[in-house]
Amino acid sequence: MTAATRIERVIQPDTFTVSRVYQDLEYVGYARIMVAGDGSSGLALSRTVYSLQSEQQPDIFRLSCMKVDFSFYATQPGVEEMQAALGDLLTLGTGNTGRQEQGAR
Secondary structure (H helix, E strand, O other): OOOOOOOOOOOOOOOOOOEEEEEEEEEEOOOOOOOOOOOOEEEEEEEEEEEOOOOOOOEEEOOEEEEEEHHHHHOOOOOHHHHHHHHHHHOOOOOOOOOOOOOOO
């Protein structure tokens, strides 16, 4: 078995294209028997993964965000939550480059 090596990378300012969005939910923690209550059966790990593409930085290819929540209330991390977590480090956008949608005024 080999030891993992840590590679530090600096991401240069760039615009990345999202080619795929993947979301999953994994139940972690303990399971409770519900007699009465909210239906929670423990904790869930929700994950959203963006596959990224950039001609200038092809080695930057993924952005992942995870959160733990009670399984009954678990939701996928959304753009707003991801932006709040990233702060000024990264700006997530919709890809609208100023072009009007067809039919928009």
